[in-house]
Amino acid sequence: MRRSEINAIMRDADAFIRSQGFHLPPFAYWTPATWTTKGPEVREIVECGLGWDITDFGSGDYARVGLFLFTIRNGRAENLRRMRGKLYCEKVMIVGVDQLTPMHFHWSKTEDIINRGGGRLVVRLYNATADERLADTPVTVSVDGVTRTVPAGGHVVLTPGESITLVDHCYHAFWAEGSRVLAGEVSLVNDDQHDNRFLDPIGRFPAIEEDEAPLYLLTQDYARYYRG
Numbered sequence: 231m232r233r234s235e236i237n238a239i240m241r242d243a244d245a246f247i248r249s250q251g252f253h254l255p256p257f258a259y260w261t262p263a264t265w266t267t268k269g270p271e272v273r274e275i276v277e278c279g280l281g282w283d284i285t286d287f288g289s290g291d292y293a294r295v296g297l298f299l300f301t302i303r304n305g306r307a308e309n310l311r312r313m314r315g316k317l318y319c320e321k322v323m324i325v326g327v328d329q330l331t332p333m334h335f336h337w338s339k340t341e342d343i344i345n346r347g348g349g350r351l352v353v354r355l356y357n358a359t360a361d362e363r364l365a366d367t368p369v370t371v372s373v374d375g376v377t378r379t380v381p382a383g384g385h386v387v388l389t390p391g392e393s394i395t396l397v398d399h400c401y402h403a404f405w406a407e408g409s410r411v412l413a414g415e416v417s418l419v420n421d422d423q424h425d426n427r428f429l430d431p432i433g434r435f436p437a438i439e440e441d442e443a444p445l446y447l448l449t450q451d452y453a454r455y456y457r458g
Contacts, residue, residue, distance in 0.1 A: 288433030341417035349408030
């Protein structure tokens with residue numbers, strides 16, 4: 231992805247998030263120059279991967295296959311092992327109309343995906359087989375505490391205010407219908423480096439062509455700018 235494209239997505243996403251009555255935390259707007267002045271006091275942001283996360287999953291076509299995410303809060307994997315500290319994560323996401331987040335599951339993470347506003351969020355579901363392929367068995371999920379069962383590859387459609395609980399090893403893909411969706415995610419600690427199993431090999435984080443300076447930093451940029 232080009233940095234200019236990422237910067238444009240950031241500007242548009244920030245405006246859309248505000249239009250839905252949601253607001254990002256102050257560190258979202260720190261410039262690269264500000265990041266170079268930060269010390270140990272912001273280590274949690276860096277080590278837990280808080281902040282801007284924009285990906286085309288290696289597709290080269292963000293509008294068709296891609297996702298905007300901002301991680302607001304997150305713990306560390308060691309917190310789960312010790313059962314102390316932050317055991318949870320929260321993200322806000324923007325899902326475009328027919329913009330696909332590819333089929334994947336998590337080995338450890340259980341998550342709630344929430345439609346916080348906009349159009350309809352369509353979630354396609356499969357169970358995973360023992361060898362991590364798509365099972366042909368019905369999938370049972372919880373939608374706001376109500377049990378729902380759909381056939382393999384079936385869809386659950388979430389309207390604003392609705393949410394779905396996705397347990398570990400439950401394959402899911404999603405996109406928006408009608409108009410784009412402001413989505414939320416509330417989950418166990420998130421580990422994007424080790425806890426994503428995509429059905430087909432993809433790139434979770436994009437390669438970036440630096441055609442202009444960053445507006446704000448992606449989480450993958452911290453290593454270049456943060457000196458703390």
